Amino acid sequence: MAGQDEAREHEPWSAFRQALLNDGMLVATGVDGVYGRSSDYEAVAAAVDRLAVAAGGGQEVVSLRFPPVMPWEVFRANGYLESFPDQMGSIHTFRGDERGHAELVRRAESDEDRSDLLATTDLVLCPAVCHPLYPTQSGSLPEGGRLAEVTGWCFRHEPSRDPFRMQAFRQHDWVYLGSPEGAREHRDRWLTIGAEVLTSLGLPVEQVVANDPFFGRPGRMLAANQRMEELKYELVTPVFEEGRPTAISSSNCHLDHFGRPFAITTADGDVAHTSCFGFGIDRITLALMDRHGTDVLEWPAPIRSMLWP
């Protein structure tokens, strides 16, 4: 039945999705936007990730890895709850007794709502890979600020059958913490570096002003303001037959959005500004497959030798 549904789809991404599934690059799990990945897919993703690291040129940086879950308290303090509640993955568990458990199992079997039997924990899924970093950087930064790189799994609750819109995906972020000028410079520098990396992989990119999908009416104003101040840029590449511009990397100037709640200060004692540039590891992997095909062995030699020198 899923096959029939898919055959009926005539979205711009339908053929690409079908090729990824048919060729076993992605494996459907039954939930839109959540896939298993083949070893070929992962080999590309790992190679892209290595390029994302190498692009830093071996600078001394803070290098940290966080699990896919992070404290609710960080989520609340950094404003994500206010701006993107509909994208959250709040982690709940069962704290009841055997009787409650029997009722939970019964409801699961009859597909009745179970939410009131499950209690919140102090965790959420990490929505952006740099978020868990900031609370660990509280205190005074060195002169000139600090550079950090983080990578890991992100979650956004936005089910879609478009392979480019996954619910669970990986980012590799280069983050700066320091002065307002330093944050802008970092953003500009990494937009250039990122474009070079992507172009070297045969992915033409354009730099465009963008906004995040803020929630509700106040969110529309926040989004407009973000665009007006040019706080967010995306590197977009054309995908599918019609060349739909699709973001595969992005940069954000956060101003003091993270510095303030987590008490990060510059060497001069000012509230730190931060900015980040993120390589969208899964999106870049997908864009490569859209452009060069799902048979990695058939990719152009220059692309292969960039990925696997």
Added chain:
Amino acid sequence: MAGQDEAREHEPWSAFRQALLNDGMLVATGVDGVYGRSSDYEAVAAAVDRLAVAAGGGQEVVSLRFPPVMPWEVFRANGYLESFPDQMGSIHTFRGDERGHAELVRRAESDEDRSDLLATTDLVLCPAVCHPLYPTQSGSLPEGGRLAEVTGWCFRHEPSRDPFRMQAFRQHDWVYLGSPEGAREHRDRWLTIGAEVLTSLGLPVEQVVANDPFFGRPGRMLAANQRMEELKYELVTPVFEEGRPTAISSSNCHLDHFGRPFAITTADGDVAHTSCFGFGIDRITLALMDRHGTDVLEWPAPIRSMLWP
């Protein structure tokens, strides 16, 4: 204040935990059992993961990677909800309007219960790395069964300050799907291979019969049965000054527990049996640090050359 709490701790793991945090191997996040990892820690974890792959000796296998979230339906169908409800990470999100959102933000700020404002999704955190594999293997297996390897993030809601008991951690599993005899042979073979890998890293291990922490009174019977039938073995290594036996790898014979709900059959048309052997990537990394210290450069040369040949 956290520092004072920690100074007061006199648990067997207190000194080890403090060393990991002081030396920056792990970074506290404010939630017990959820840590950031340093690049040194990750270098060891990645090396252990490579050894877990290499231990397969280059056999033709199904190799898949799944994200940290998996379908609720898989969780329900494979019996985890019945057996381990208190360990689940059920993923909820906000589906309300702006008014509900304002109330959610208010409750978050005043630290009131928010669970009734959040709705279930069709996802849970993956509790064991092999679970998302089985539903993708529905249908008839080849003669002799099938071998698969999977790795990724697992979640179990069991907050603890013992570093060996993380809520979010990585496993690397070798899975067999096929006949009952094949499943036992796989288990036995991999207990031997696993012990060799761990011993080569300077970790003495002992093979012990074990059980999973099944929930409630019926769970006690399930656990007793699991031990009696010797379905679960752990490879334990002594850690801390007192040499507490700590599982760093384990194997499970699942009988037809996964074959039945996911309609996996042998070439002969019988319901498939499955078994798995899992390297506990984070636990092995921690055991190495407990035994050889937190300064990776000072580890014995033979251990270093095993990890980084």
